[in-house]
Amino acid sequence: MASVTGRRRGTVAVASLVAAAGLAVPGASADDGVTTGGGVVHLANVPKPETLARSPNSDLAFSGDYVIGGNYHGFVVYDISEPESPTIVSEVLCPGGQGDVSVSGDLLYFSVDYPRANDECGAPSAPATEADAFEGLRIFDISDKANPRYVASVATDCGSHTNTLVPGADGRSDVVYVSSYSPAEVFPNCQPPHDKISVIEVPHEVPEEAAVVNEPVLFPDGGHSTTTGCHDITAYPARGLAAAACLGDGLLLDITDPIHPEVVERVQDENFAFWHSATFTNDARNVVFTDELGSGSSATCNERIGPERGANAVYSLDTSGESPELEFRSYYKLPRHQTDTENCVAHNGSLIPVPGQDYFVQSWYQGGVSVIDLTDPDRPVEVGFFDRGPFDPDQLRTAGSWSAYYYNGHVYSSDMERGLDVLALTDPRFDGAESAVLDEFNPQSQPELPNG
Template identity: 25%
Template sequence: MVPRQTDDAADRPSEVDRRRVLAGLAGVAAATTLPATAAASRSADQAAPLEPTAELAIEGVCEAVVSEDGETVFAATRDGFATVDVSDPANPALLSEERDLTHDGQGPMQRVYDVKYADDRLVVAGPNAGGRNELSGFFLYDVSDPANPERLAFQPTNYGIHNCFFDGTHAYLTGSGVPNEPTMIYDVTGDSPEQVGEWSAVDEDDAWRDAGRNSLSCHDVYVQDDTLYVAYWDAGTWVVDVSDPANPSAVAKLGEHSAAYLAEIGDGFTSEFIELPGNAHYVQPNADGSAVYVGKEAWDREDTPDHDGGPGGIELWSMGDEPTRETILAPPEDNDGATSHNFGVDGDRLYTSWYGGGVRVYDVTDPTAPRLLGGWRDDETAVFWTAKPIHEGFVGASYQNPENSREERQQGLDARLLLFPEPEGEGEPAPTMEPRPVPEGGSDGDTDTPTTRPPDGGGEGGTAGTTDDDPVTPASHTPGTTTTDDSTDGGSPGFGVLAALAGVGAAAGLARRRRRQDEE
């Protein structure tokens, strides 16, 4: 596949396209925003309207991760994965595609939405929901030569894997649909994976067992320096010591609802499942773990007019003896579907994706006063799954074209990687938002106040469970013998609805923008 470069005159964006780019930076304080006529003299204290240096079409692309040197991208493609050379950001080159993954006559694996890379090996996990009566688990590949991936192993599971992480020695999987929604831990120091442990918030406090499955979904995980970070949807974000992977122990819980409140509201597609203040979707720390960033994937429901439930932003937490939420990055304006999705961290910079709201880069050196450095959006053609820093600039993965049919969007037709330059200058104050109040009734109180426990095991915590209506009673289970809940078809309940909301939001935002353009 040949990349489409955008740095020559024939491919430069039209004035309409340029307005789309600038619109992506709308909503910044008026005191720091120059009129359009002054764009040519943009100063160092303004956010830059970025433009892609190149694009590469890869059907079905979703999550993308990057090698240590920042020169190779590994991307999930729904039916497998692709590797891309980005050593020259103006000329990305497709190195390989591995699709229709099978094992022992089973498969091919469906809904491969996540891959993770470390130390010349790649974990390819799926399906991201379901998992019963289909090929489910993770493939392990040697990608020391990214142009010629070599399969090393396949580890079957009997549950879906919504997301995963790989630190080079252990693979961490979301046990999607498993009672109590644990994180599953596999030793992959060799080429024969072996499950060695698992962790759920029920291990910290049995009270979480009574909360609904939709609220207690283990959505994503990240591991760094023997610490597991778990985005546990409405149950908050958990920080877990995994220095002994066979005996994980929670250290802190950041924000969101209590077990008692979630038990009160029960299961189903409640407003809490769709809206803020919960919805911990993605989490990643900075390099030394002194800060943690939590993305919230949320939408505002029309049947809750008494409060604003979304879209969701990104919380900036300072860690320490008493973790503190310093501020929340606000989502881009003018698009109800522009909620936070996956992001990347490099030094004090945060590279973010917002579905139809495009991509944005922030300086978070001072988490109490983040700065918006630059961004790009074109909600007529691009809906972003993630943004990740590379050796020079960053890459964004647009996983669908919102103008396509539903079937074409599900297939990932017109999906592509877009490469962007690093923003220059000091930017401008980033738009922020106030936290949504925690509903009364069994709540933990102010979500700024985390529940913490020392590494030696004192204190309290918890998350993930099932309701009394579940046809399968949660039971203890040993590694390798996990069963899924029939009522969820083995997948995380509700996340198909969330994906649909993202698509609806992107389409709605596009329609509103077109109406405004017609009125101008």
Template identity: 25%
Template sequence: MPSAHNIKEVGYVDCVGGGQIVVVDGIAYIGHVNAPDGTSIYDVRDPKNPKKLASLGMPPGTHSHKVRVANDLMVINQELNDADSSPVPEGWKGGIVVYDVKDPSNPRELARWKTEGTGVHRYDFDGRYIYMSSSAEGYVSPFVMIMDLIDPTNPTEVGRWWMPGQWTAGGEVPNFERTQHRCHHPLRLGNRLYVSYWKGGFVILDIEDMTKPTLVSGLNWVPPFACPIHTALPIPFDINGRKYLLVGDEDVDRAPDAPAAFMWMIDITDEKHPIPVSTYQIPELAGAVVPMCSGLHQPSEKFHGTEIPMAWFSNGLRVIDIKDPHRPVEVAHYIPDLPEGSKRVSSNDVTVDDDGLIYLLDRHRGLHILQRV
């Protein structure tokens, strides 16, 4: 039986594993982790009876594990899958693909933008601009790129930003190993981008002029902490008159005896001087030696109020209340049954819809539709 506290399951989709879930107007869009599955679309307006509407595929050695939807446009990523050693079709390149989803049962391709290197990883999309992590020729690792979809049939780059050392074609010399300083994904709030930069920490960028993003500040705790920074999530409202950034590390790429990943609360009232004010780790992991992918992966980038649902890998869904940013508190959790064919639960992504339902996506199999009680 699942372990649940203040959460109940109201629906389930038996789908292959996914990397990202977004729900718009009762339609769920799922980006899958492994080919041949690419993107699936489900009608979840009746959460007890989800119905599959459409699916898109991907070739061997690649994946399309991220998806965003706004203004009847669906943007999916195209990326080499480093966990799949299958030969990639000759001439294949990563990037993004834009679809018209006015009729979600019949996605209609509008444009395909391609780049050199590994492709596009994760991104934000506001219906006009895409803020993404992209590779490109001449760069040692993925960086921040802003694309304009004012004409969705012709995605156009308008700006880019990279950490010093990434632009090797420009003569820069990396002071980091391999691709450890790389953009994971940007999130926009107002005229700022909040960008997780893996083992390069996080940065705040001013995009008042999108053609020339400029650095406001940044902060990095790797080392001494072991886990890379996965998400820098701006809180869109003040708490007690102050501004905060929730940062989630990802429980990968660490020594077996290093602490599992957890979340941080950062005071950014003075955005030029970010200050960590608290952390939260679930009690079961505090001070424990645990396998990789036991700790935090991803907070929901959409939420209502101060309760933030989070995908905590093998420890399922955790709902953390940040109403006191100096003392985050867990108020609910849900750990699903072991997915069929899996050795562990792997809660990979989570989102909420306008009615407050929570959608918890497993990396290996299954989408749980949950309700806070």
């Protein structure tokens, strides 16, 4: 679990830095086409390194003064000790698709969901019909950030589209939930109905002994007609809860025994095409689920699609009864309509730990980054944004912000094509967030923050 320390990075210092550097002010349009609002300021961009330039960036994980950026062909380690001037420390070429990442001390967990001939980094692609093909979880030792070392792999049914870290009960191991989907009769390692997830246990001292220890079936009745597994799970270990986004279903899980998660609530929504991810508010009174309508490659942030599809759905979580219940409260959709050449839909985000408030920063692919006030779950509203405009104004191409997360005073956005962006939040409404400083942060494993 991420720990909280007392180091501070104040918004006053950030604002002074912005003024001194002559960077874009809130509400301005910069020379590179960036527009911002609500006190969001673009501090820096680091383009993708040549090694990984031809494949899309994906998710982020944070460790101390480093951020690890996943990529469909590997990952990049960035030094963010000076957020306005990030540098690349190392890059690892290890293709496998998506490249979802989680970090635990000196270990990095990396998802593989495109079959390879074997588990080696240089292995060629293989058809899913090949019984000996590898998909699953790769484990790297990143104790030397300049020289990550591949140490182990664990094969899982249907591979690993995403992975979620939960600290083991013994403190000497990690539990990793692996989500995957899309089985077929012709896939020997991905057989239908695939109504389960894979649970991997990783001993810290001997990660080579990592293994699948459970495959809980989450949908004994089959779930929604579109559900063939889960896309992503967000754990809240301090509360013993997890929220699972499973294509046609949203689940609440009891994870007090991390190796044996149990379904305690399930919801469906006719406006949701693809339950993609979830985030709890810090007090766990509300959960935000996202709908990735169009699988992230379509232009859905427009008047034609409307405000209730490809959106967030906010649910209140009632734990007063015998069993927890999720109650729908509202939708939130990006209020700034995008063009027909911009793929745009709700995607990955995290809380901004302002005391007494529920602020949420979220990526929307080419819709950019939205800062949302969720304090009133019935009326979420955008209070800040970062937007670049079309990657290609002449045709629809998949690009934009895959993930946007708040970490130790700044927002970090993983742009699929343009690399890593660093944003500052200078509006006084965000004062106090900088006091919550983490030693480690995996957005899909929420820490409980001291934000009142």
